[in-house]
Amino acid sequence: MENHHQDFFELFATAPTASAVAPGRVNLIGDHIDYLGGAVLPMAIEAHLEILTAPATDGFAFWSDALEAAPLRFDDLEPETAPERLWLNYPKGVLAGYHERGITPPPFQAAIYSAIPGGAGLSSSAALATACALAIEQLAGVELSVAERAKICQSAEHRYAGVPCGIMDQLAIGAGVEGCAVRIDCENLTTQAIHMPPNIAVVVADTGAKHSLADGQYAARRQDCEQALEILGKASFNEISPANLEQAKSQLDDRLYRRARHAVTEIARVDQFVNALGSGDFETLRSAMAASHQSLRDDFEVSCPELDCLVDAADNFGAQRGLVGARMTGGGFGGSTVNLVHRDAAPALIDRLRDAALAGYGGKITPFSTVPSSGAFCQSITNLESV
Numbered sequence: 001m002e003n004h005h006q007d008f009f010e011l012f013a014t015a016p017t018a019s020a021v022a023p024g025r026v027n028l029i030g031d032h033i034d035y036l037g038g039a040v041l042p043m044a045i046e047a048h049l050e051i052l053t054a055p056a057t058d059g060f061a062f063w064s065d066a067l068e069a070a071p072l073r074f075d076d077l078e079p080e081t082a083p084e085r086l087w088l089n090y091p092k093g094v095l096a097g098y099h100e101r102g103i104t105p106p107p108f109q110a111a112i113y114s115a116i117p118g119g120a121g122l123s124s125s126a127a128l129a130t131a132c133a134l135a136i137e138q139l140a141g142v143e144l145s146v147a148e149r150a151k152i153c154q155s156a157e158h159r160y161a162g163v164p165c166g167i168m169d170q171l172a173i174g175a176g177v178e179g180c181a182v183r184i185d186c187e188n189l190t191t192q193a194i195h196m197p198p199n200i201a202v203v204v205a206d207t208g209a210k211h212s213l214a215d216g217q218y219a220a221r222r223q224d225c226e227q228a229l230e231i232l233g234k235a236s237f238n239e240i241s242p243a244n245l246e247q248a249k250s251q252l253d254d255r256l257y258r259r260a261r262h263a264v265t266e267i268a269r270v271d272q273f274v275n276a277l278g279s280g281d282f283e284t285l286r287s288a289m290a291a292s293h294q295s296l297r298d299d300f301e302v303s304c305p306e307l308d309c310l311v312d313a314a315d316n317f318g319a320q321r322g323l324v325g326a327r328m329t330g331g332g333f334g335g336s337t338v339n340l341v342h343r344d345a346a347p348a349l350i351d352r353l354r355d356a357a358l359a360g361y362g363g364k365i366t367p368f369s370t371v372p373s374s375g376a377f378c379q380s381i382t383n384l385e386s387v
């Protein structure tokens with residue numbers, strides 16, 4: 001990891017005393033079911049961000065390498081509304097969550113160095129929140145569980161960023177394990193590391209189409225699902241099998257039926273996928289990813305032409321050249337696709353995706369290959385290290 005200690009010193013005229021690191025995440029399968037209590041299968045990626053901190057005399061100061069600007073200061077936890085200060089709602093929302101639990105860190109200053117592409121559906125904001133949370137715990141001398149910390153970060157998204165997200169991103173970032181995907185049970189917030197085949201690379205392709213989950217579509221999908229559940233008289237989609245839903249089809253209008261069909265089939269696909277990883281059944285991995293993409297595109301209507309273009313390009317690349325499977329990943333409406341591919345074939349797939357974006361929609365993209373990585377952590381910096 002690049003050492004930013006000297007940069008921090010130049011910024012704040014003091015050495016950093018702690019470093020909190022949080023990775024981005026990519027979801028292998030199980031989208032738009034975390035907020036319905038389904039199980040999902042994301043993994044932490046290598047790209048991560050780091051927050052360096054040091055105690056301050058009063059208030060809070062945050063600086064980000066994503067912006068060419070001086071550190072921004074604040075003393076209260078009122079949500080920010082000025083466009084250039086909106087990103088402070090993540091640290092503020094997280095600070096508020098700790099404050100409500102009676103945990104108040106001393107004043108501090110922080111610098112954020114991020115290598116997670118923003119707006120790519122790779123959870124750069126959940127990584128920012130998680131690293132802030134870890135930094136706050138270090139300064140306050142407490143240690144919460146991964147699940148409790150994830151809840152604080154999720155609540156910051158809900159209340160300070162206005163995104164009614166589920167808890168997959170925060171838990172994936174908190175519970176990542178090197179070499180493994182993480183099966184997250186979003187009902188009871190337990191996690192289980194699932195080994196990934198070592199000869200398989202994960203290629204992530206950011207379409208470049210910007211997604212905004214705050215524009216109402218994400219919330220609208222949640223509402224559709226809640227309405228469908230109410231009509232079906234069930235507390236959770238975990239209680240409804242795809243066959244049950246077919247029997248109850250006449251109770252729902254076409255849109256709600258399709259939303260519900262996505263939920264129940266996606267829930268079923270996650271465990272098929274987990275089992276197929278265990279047995280090395282690549283054909284099931286392929287068909288589950290293809291069906292997931294189709295369901296997100298047609299039933300849940302959260303894909304977009306750029307995502308469909310890159311998934312089609314991967315499918316055309318094909319199993320004979322080493323593709324295992326491809327689908328859109330995350331919230332949708334832009335963002336990235338995730339591709340599983342035999343390691344040796346990853347460079348050729350990357351070229352193919354780059355060419356397809358240019359030919360398909362004039363997009364200049366840089367797909368990259370990554371491996372399942374470990375989750376977020378924080379460590380103190382001794383004076384010796386920081387010079």
Ligand code: GLA
Pocket residue numbers: 027030031032033034035165166167168169330331332
């Ligand atoms: C976004 C949200 C997550 C999840 C995904 C879709 O990333 O933050 O909670 O709902 O969309 O799976």
